[in-house]
Amino acid sequence: MAYRKTPAELRRLEAAREHLVARATSVVAEVGWAQASVTAVADSAGIAAGSVYQHFPSKAALAVEVFRRAAGREVEVLGEVLHGPGDPVERIGRGVEVFARRALENRGLAYALLAAPAEPAVGAERLDFRRRYRALFAEVVHEGIAAGLLPEQNGEITAAALTGAIGEVLVDPLGTPDETTTGALIAELTAMALRCAGADPATA
DSSP: OOOOOOHHHHHHHHHHHHHHHHHHHHHHHHHHHHHOOHHHHHHHHTSOHHHHTTTOSSHHHHHHHHHHHHHHHHHHHHHHHHTSSSOHHHHHHHHHHHHHHHHHHSHHHHHHHHTSOOOHHHHHHHHHHHHHHHHHHHHHHHHHHHTTSSOSOOHHHHHHHHHHHHHHHHHHHHHSOOGGGHHHHHHHHHHHHHHHHTOOGGGO
8 A cells, every 4th residue: 555645744845845945946047047957945944955846846946936836926916907997997007006016126036037048948838928918918909999098009029029129118127236226227117118118207
């Protein structure tokens, strides 16, 4: 008869796995994907490198889990804002502002999620999450068109442009921290996004 882990053992394993993912996320935020070796993550978690493989079959699998969780949280927050109160134009502006502010408050992790060189498995996840961001923006752009607040346009193309532009604008600031320009950068980025969608930033 095969041995079955007790509920207490399963809870300990799950807690250890959660701790490992949390420490791996911190390491990635600090040194990037390339330098976040299994040994570095294990050292941060206070375990032997071999113990990492009790939870993940490879470094790539661990990296994918880190990316999915961190990026998933950002998609969740953006979705809450874009589906929140206010008209579609207000929500687009607020969504861009919240996304940018969160990125600039956690620059290392945001850079890792948006642009840092990564292995193919993480690159594939990055593309998938870009599609999720685009879908969120497209939905609100279509709402704005239907409400007569935005001009007729292809909402999917506008959403793709917004997603790409926001990431591109943030890449350099994330790598060269300058707190004195954060407010101005967010304001300019938000205004650009509204212009891209066909809204007047002054009336948003």
